[in-house]
Amino acid sequence: MSTTTEPAITLYGTPLSGHTHRVEAFLNILGLPYRYVEAGAELRRSESFLALNPFGQIPVLVDGDLVLPDSVAILVYLADRYDASGLWNPKAPGDAARVQRWLSIAAGDLRFGPALARILTLWGGAASLTDAQAVAGRVLSFMDGHLASRDWLAAERPTIADIACYAYVARAPEGRIPLDPYPAVRRWLERVEAIPALTPMPQSAIPQTA
Incomplete structure (x- = not known):
């Protein structure tokens, strides 16, 4: 049985x-x-x-x-x-430091930029949408320049840095932050969404204010 x-x-x-x-x-x-x-x-x-x-x-x-x-x-x-391969969170000092840098960006600029702008647009709040969008613009511009010459954020292959940064960048338009100005970021999003078994971040069904 x-x-x-x-x-x-x-x-x-x-x-x-x-x-x-x-x-x-x-x-x-x-x-x-x-x-x-x-x-x-x-x-x-x-x-x-x-x-x-x-x-x-x-x-x-x-x-x-x-x-x-x-x-x-x-x-x-x-x-x-x-992860038996050890590739998603590499331990070589340089690779580990680069992953940590992007984890910090995920917990900092992405949280107070695209993520906060999305929250304010969809659910409201007391913080400034303009300020959040400005932070988002700075971090997305930085990411776009960084990704112009590489496929992944921290290493030659995807790491947890890419997973940590993906969701709020993918749904930045829900915070009235268009991704059209960031072609390298958009190509990176396509690569992340092509990782086997990864399901894209759901889009909100909540109507957005024009």
Whole structure:
């Protein structure tokens, strides 16, 4: 008689979260089975979720006894724990430093540029959309120049740096940030979306204000 075993990994997130998408995409790339729990606002305020992440933020990954919030930290963990090739988070000092640089950009300029502009456009908020769009323009211009002479952000092949930066760049137009001025970025997005098992970041079904 066969028995069904629950996956050891559980991912808490929401479908339109770029932070969640980073982790979900990488789990799929690595071919790891996992249980997905949609963590809407009500669940994130619950005692059970706050026990996992006192900040009430997504994503959260549970792998056996390990409870790990923060999408970038989760990418590093999954690469080091499950990628036998060692290519997704390389350990050579130069490569490792370049990956870390782009992880910092993902957590900084991309978060406060394209990601914030998208949030303000789709859901509103008190921050300045103009300021977020200005940050987005600077980081996208930098990325476009960087990618003009290379295929990937940090190495000669895709790494977790590309996964971390992908989602909010792909959906920058949802924050009224057109990608037409950035041809190298658009070609890079096509390469990322061609990575086997990666599912593109979903587009929002929320009507956008013109």
